[in-house]
Amino acid sequence: MEEILSGGPTAFLAGEMGFPLSDRHYAYQAWWQTEGLPLSLAIDRAGTPHLRQFSPEGERIDEILYPPFYTYLLEAGYSAGIVYEVSERHDWRSSFLLGFITAYYDPGLYCPYTVTFSSWVPIYKYYEGERREEFLAVLGRHDPPFGQGATWMTEIGGGSDLGASVQTQAYLVGGNRWSLTGDKYFCSNVGADLALVAARPQGAPEGIRGIALFVVPRERLYGNGRNYLVRRLKDKIGTRSVPTGEVELRESEGYLIGSPQQGLYCLLEVLNCSRVANSVGVVAHGLHALAQAYHFALRRRVFGQFLAEQPLFRHELKQHYTQLTWAAALAWLCEQWLEAVWLEKPPYSNRYLLFRLLTHLAKFWTAKVALKAAQWNLEVWGGIGTLAEFPPERSVRELLVTDIWEGTRHRHLLDGWEVLKRYNLLPSILELWDVSAVDSSLGSEIEQALDKTEDEIVAQIESLLTRLAQAIGQITATRRLYSILS
Numbered sequence: 506m507e508e509i510l511s512g513g514p515t516a517f518l519a520g521e522m523g524f525p526l527s528d529r530h531y532a533y534q535a536w537w538q539t540e541g542l543p544l545s546l547a548i549d550r551a552g553t554p555h556l557r558q559f560s561p562e563g564e565r566i567d568e569i570l571y572p573p574f575y576t577y578l579l580e581a582g583y584s585a586g587i588v589y590e591v592s593e594r595h596d597w598r599s600s601f602l603l604g605f606i607t608a609y610y611d612p613g614l615y616c617p618y619t620v621t622f623s624s625w626v627p628i629y630k631y632y633e634g635e636r637r638e639e640f641l642a643v644l645g646r647h648d649p650p651f652g653q654g655a656t657w658m659t660e661i662g663g664g665s666d667l668g669a670s671v672q673t674q675a676y677l678v679g680g681n682r683w684s685l686t687g688d689k690y691f692c693s694n695v696g697a698d699l700a701l702v703a704a705r706p707q708g709a710p711e712g713i714r715g716i717a718l719f720v721v722p723r724e725r726l727y728g729n730g731r732n733y734l735v736r737r738l739k740d741k742i743g744t745r746s747v748p749t750g751e752v753e754l755r756e757s758e759g760y761l762i763g764s765p766q767q768g769l770y771c772l773l774e775v776l777n778c779s780r781v782a783n784s785v786g787v788v789a790h791g792l793h794a795l796a797q798a799y800h801f802a803l804r805r806r807v808f809g810q811f812l813a814e815q816p817l818f819r820h821e822l823k824q825h826y827t828q829l830t831w832a833a834a835l836a837w838l839c840e841q842w843l844e845a846v847w848l849e850k851p852p853y854s855n856r857y858l859l860f861r862l863l864t865h866l867a868k869f870w871t872a873k874v875a876l877k878a879a880q881w882n883l884e885v886w887g888g889i890g891t892l893a894e895f896p897p898e899r900s901v902r903e904l905l906v907t908d909i910w911e912g913t914r915h916r917h918l919l920d921g922w923e924v925l926k927r928y929n930l931l932p933s934i935l936e937l938w939d940v941s942a943v944d945s946s947l948g949s950e951i952e953q954a955l956d957k958t959e960d961e962i963v964a965q966i967e968s969l970l971t972r973l974a975q976a977i978g979q980i981t982a983t984r985r986l987y988s989i990l991s
């Protein structure tokens with residue numbers, strides 16, 4: 506464990522997870538250690554970037570002004586292949602390995618890559634209209650200038666209940682071209698070349714089934730000028746390496762992905778990709794927090810000994826490390842399943858539904874485990890940990906955000922439970938993972954709870970699904986079962 510905590514993300518991936526790495530992974534980590542991290546710290550310190558809304562001629566331009574080295578930092582990940590490993594080679598493992606290294610240092614910066622490949626997927630799978638190749642080429646560019654994607658669903662009414670809150674309207678102009686009008690409240694990677702936007706086609710039913718997904722380019726393809734406007738940038742406590750803004754769509758051009766009836770599937774598939782990436786990324790950053798704690802403890806003396814030698818410190822470090830290892834196993838299990846099912850379309854197979862359940866479990870549980878590790882790191886640094894000039898507080902800020910975006914804990918608990926119940930997935934789970942080996946009564950407790958109404962089981966859901974996530978993670982970690990599907 507100590508050696509891994511000193512060796513950075515590649516040491517964990519190779520030593521703990523057993524993934525074969527190549528020179529480019531080690532080179533990418535070395536780049537982060539020497540160049541990337543100082544730049545990332547400067548960006549975090551600088552806070553919210555500046556929004557230049559008008560040109561000197563008074564034309565609306567909505568440019569986001571970052572320090573020049575931001576582009577350099579961002580392009581390193583695109584050049585390394587985080588996006589093109591998916592778009593060119595369909596190699597999710599390679600992409601996520603690079604993502605893990607990125608997020609170890611800067612989980613916010615992992616967002617632009619994640620939303621770019623998550624935008625590429627539904628266009629690749631469902632988009633049939635003209636401009637398909639053009640859009641795919643923008644998002645899959647191998648060399649600079651890299652094309653950036655984004656996924657904008659949330660409106661002021663809330664992100665959990667998109668069926669009720671999405672009010673952006675779309676009407677057909679002609680061909681596959683639609684006109685979109687509405688406001689998006691949380692738009693990460695704002696300024697992206699192409700954004701996937703959730704909107705309601707005219708005449709669509711109420712609720713989630715009435716939402717379709719559109720490609721919205723930054724520049725109008727018919728006519729001149731910006732196709733979407735940036736009202737303002739959010740002043741965030743963390744993830745400052747990705748700009749998040751509010752966006753106004755005003756008769757903006759949108760290009761429908763698939764059919765209006767496929768909107769819900771596109772939406773869920775986008776979310777599945779980014780939730781798996783979030784799970785991988787938070788574990789990486791939680792590990793960084795443990796490395797910080799360990800290295801601080803090697804230098805800090807308490808009661809005549811280095812803190813790192815105190816039994817209680819060693820016990821707690823081991824506990825957090827073990828939990829993170831199990832969380833990492835669950836996240837990488839999801840990656841493996843994503844690789845196996847990402848091309849599926851409805852009607853989905855049983856294994857796709859199992860993947861969905863695993864994704865819900867992984868999103869909420871990995872985020873909690875990583876955040877706890879970061880909070881513990883801050884505590885290990887004592888009073889110094891509370892000072893903004895040292896690393897622990899940043900990790901906490903970053904992981905507070907990654908816990909919320911891509912869906913909050915409540916939503917994943919409730920949605921995960923619904924998937925488990927509706928599709929009767931418990932027997933398949935117990936067949937794939939002998940959870941009784943690590944938690945003897947868990948299977949029967951879940952079985953009994955499945956007969957209850959939502960009102961009756963709300964007090965139990967968190968405990969049951971946390972134990973399930975942990976059991977699957979533990980079994981996977983112990984047996985290195987990431988390839989259970991092949």
Ligand SMILES: Cc1cc2nc3c(=O)[nH]c(=O)nc-3n(C[C@H](O)[C@H](O)[C@H](O)COP(=O)(O)OP(=O)(O)OC[C@H]3O[C@@H](n4cnc5c(N)ncnc54)[C@H](O)[C@@H]3O)c2cc1C
Nearest residue numbers: 656657658659663664665691692693749910911912913915
């Ligand atoms: C930095 C940042 C960047 C973001 N970027 C994007 C983006 O690029 N694109 C995008 O579409 N969205 C984005 N989001 C929005 C994000 O997805 C939402 O914040 C998230 O889904 C939660 O929605 P909400 O904040 O509106 O909370 P709400 O949906 O209003 O929920 C409020 C609270 O109610 C809880 N809750 C919900 N349902 C229940 C229930 N049945 N029982 C009990 N409690 C419940 C929630 O867990 C939460 O605690 C971003 C958010 C942040 C913070």
